[in-house]
Amino acid sequence: MYKKNKWNKHNKRIVIVTIILVLFSVVTLVTSRSASGIETIFKDTIANIEYYVIKAPIEYVSGLFNEYSEMKDVYEENAKLKQKLDDLARESAMNDVLTSELNQLKDITKIKYLPTDYQVKYTTVITRDAENWTNEVTINIGKLSGIKEGMAVITAQGMIGTVTSVSEISSTVSLLSSENSKSQLPVMILSGDKEYYGLLNRYDLSTKSYRITLLSDVEKLENGAKVVTSGLGGPGKSPKGILVGTVDGFTLGDDATESVCTAKPSADFNSLNYVAVVQRVNEE
Known part of the structure; x- marks a missing residue:
């Protein structure tokens, strides 16, 4: 009897200890999960506050500045285009007036043609040999x-x-970009309100510019001055006033040397697909 009671007491102790251990484990687990959940919520809250209070306003303001900068660029470009359109309209109107006056002067003086009068015949480049890329092209119209x-x-x-x-x-067609060209093209340089004459006699592949020997006495040339054909090459040659390039350098000669200038071509020699042959109207 005594042993039985002793055994029952022992079992009760084991059960009590087991229950206590289980309860302790559950409490610990719940407490641990709660702490992790609170920590997560706290971190998410801080992250949201950081984004909406600091980052989002900064990004918004930065976006506004970028949009303003882009709008300013567009406004400036539009202003430039408007100015060009206004200039074009004025030049077009002035051109009409000058053309009308020129025709009247032709009638009065009985002059039928001017050195600047020419017509063009449009054509395409059909051959451009890689070995003579800078020297010549072949076009599909002839005699x-x-x-x-x-x-x-x-x-x-x-x-x-x-x-x-x-x-x-x-x-x-022998190109002006040919270093082997033996011809000399008579040109005229329009610098300010003055005109100077010269001969375009060479193209420098390294600098991609023309070399022009000046025939007129020149003390100074403006960079950016237009170089056009002078029309002094004789019958069948280039008429007057065709754009060739713009001045980008000038060397004043002395008693022993000649004055020369360099000019950047106005045409792009890398892309020659559609061209036109110029013909003076009085040489048909």
């Missing part, structure tokens, strides 16, 4: 279209060369 040697060839940007060989249906 049947009235093309003759010495005629100027242009693009929308300006003069690119002269016709040097003509067949019935095609022509060879």
Whole structure:
């Protein structure tokens, strides 16, 4: 009997200890999870406060500044375009007036043609040999279209060369970018309100610029002065006033040397697809 009671007491103790251990484990687990959850909520709250109170306003203000800068650039570009359109409208109106006055003067003086009068015949480049890339191209019009040697060839940007060989249906054009060119193109330089004459006689591949020997007495040339054909090459040659390039350098000669200037071409020799042959209207 005594042993039985002793055994029951022992079992009760084991059960009590087991219950206490289980309760302690549950409390510890719940407490641990609660602490982790609170910590997570706290971190999320701090992150949200940091974003909405600090980062979001900064990003918003930065976006406003970027939009303002872009709008300012667009406004300035639009202002420039408007100015160009206004200038174009004025120049167009002035051109109409000058054309009308010029025609009246032609009628009065009985002059039919001026050195600047010419017509163009549009064509395409059909051959450009890689070995002669900077020297010549072949176009798809020739004698049947009235093309003759010495005629100027242009693009929308300006003069690119002269016709040097003509067949019935095609022509060879010697480019102004050729270093081997033996021809000299008579040109005129418009610097301020003055005109100076010279001969374009070489193209420098390293600097990609023309070398012009000046025939006029020149003390100073403005950078950016326009270089155009002078029309003094004789019949069948380039008419007056075709854009060739712009001055970007000048060397004043002395008694022993000649004055020369360099000019950047107005035309892009890397892209020659559509060109036009220039013909003086009094040489049809």
